[in-house]
Amino acid sequence: MTATSTTVTVRQATRDDTGPLTSILAAAFFDGPVADWLVPDHADRHTVYRRYFELVLNHGLDHGYVDTTADLSAVSIWYPRAEPPLGESPGYQAALEAATESYAPKFTLLDAVFEAFHPIEPHHYLAYVAVKPEQQSRGVGAALLNHSHRQLDALGMPAYLEASNLRNRELYVRLGYRAGPPLILPTSGPTIWRMWRGKPDAARPSGFPASGPLSRRRSL
Ligand SMILES: CC(C)(COP(=O)(O)OP(=O)(O)OC[C@H]1O[C@@H](n2cnc3c(N)ncnc32)[C@H](O)[C@@H]1OP(=O)(O)O)[C@@H](O)C(=O)NCCC(=O)NCCS
Numbered sequence: 001m002t003a004t005s006t007t008v009t010v011r012q013a014t015r016d017d018t019g020p021l022t023s024i025l026a027a028a029f030f031d032g033p034v035a036d037w038l039v040p041d042h043a044d045r046h047t048v049y050r051r052y053f054e055l056v057l058n059h060g061l062d063h064g065y066v067d068t069t070a071d072l073s074a075v076s077i078w079y080p081r082a083e084p085p086l087g088e089s090p091g092y093q094a095a096l097e098a099a100t101e102s103y104a105p106k107f108t109l110l111d112a113v114f115e116a117f118h119p120i121e122p123h124h125y126l127a128y129v130a131v132k133p134e135q136q137s138r139g140v141g142a143a144l145l146n147h148s149h150r151q152l153d154a155l156g157m158p159a160y161l162e163a164s165n166l167r168n169r170e171l172y173v174r175l176g177y178r179a180g181p182p183l184i185l186p187t188s189g190p191t192i193w194r195m196w197r198g199k200p201d202a203a204r205p206s207g208f209p210a211s212g213p214l215s216r217r218r219s220l
Pocket of ligand 1: 129
């Protein structure tokens with residue numbers, strides 16, 4: 001599907017877009033507290049991030065849905081929450097360890113913490129959104145997300161994401177999300193804000209949706 005919002009045209013990404021979209025993800029996420037925590041060494045971060053984001057992008061194309069813009073300046077990776085989370089997809093853990101090598105424990109820990117605090121209520125999960133660094137702060141990210149939000153609102157479907165810094169947390173609040181209790185990643189890691197965007201007609205609830213890993217829910 002293709003849709004135009006002001007000057008931004010959004011379309012579904014395909015396998016042919018993997019190269020440029022991997023580059024956007026690796027560049028957009030290169031700086032910041034989560035990157036410093038995951039891969040402190042900058043030279044290693046270039047290599048590991050390139051491999052890691054190729055893996056998550058391909059996972060999104062296989063199991064979720066990936067949007068981009070006509071000029072390939074942005075990418076978002078969403079999962080309807082009926083899909084298996086990243087860590088539970090067959091072969092994902094082995095591929096993650098191959099991609100991230102000695103940094104695999106931190107990436108695995110990140111997945112596990114995010115999964116443990118994931119809302120139980122059905123929703124679509126925004127795993128990643130990134131805009132090419134030189135095109136940030138021009139409305140592209142908001143337009144890309146508004147495109148998805150319009151579709152989710154039409155389905156009466158909430159959305160959930162983890163915000164990795166206060167600046168993008170404010171963007172999500174402007175787009176209709178509210179922040180839940182923050183997570184602080186173990187081993188002196190950064191703070192992460194869990195963000196929930198409810199159904200459009202939902203009365204404003206006082207609390208944040210209950211969370212818990214799918215695997216725990218299955219085995220109890
Ligand atoms: C967050 C991001 C997707 C927003 O897209 P964008 O096109 O730059 O954003 P828009 O122009 O639509 O909206 C601007 C708002 O986005 C946020 N933003 C812009 N650049 C940002 C950056 N480098 N890091 C974090 N937030 C940013 C701010 O809230 C900004 O508003 P402000 O200028 O008043 O502070 C994009 O900046 C990005 O790729 N950042 C790096 C990767 C990232 O943090 N992804 C989200 C992880 S939760």
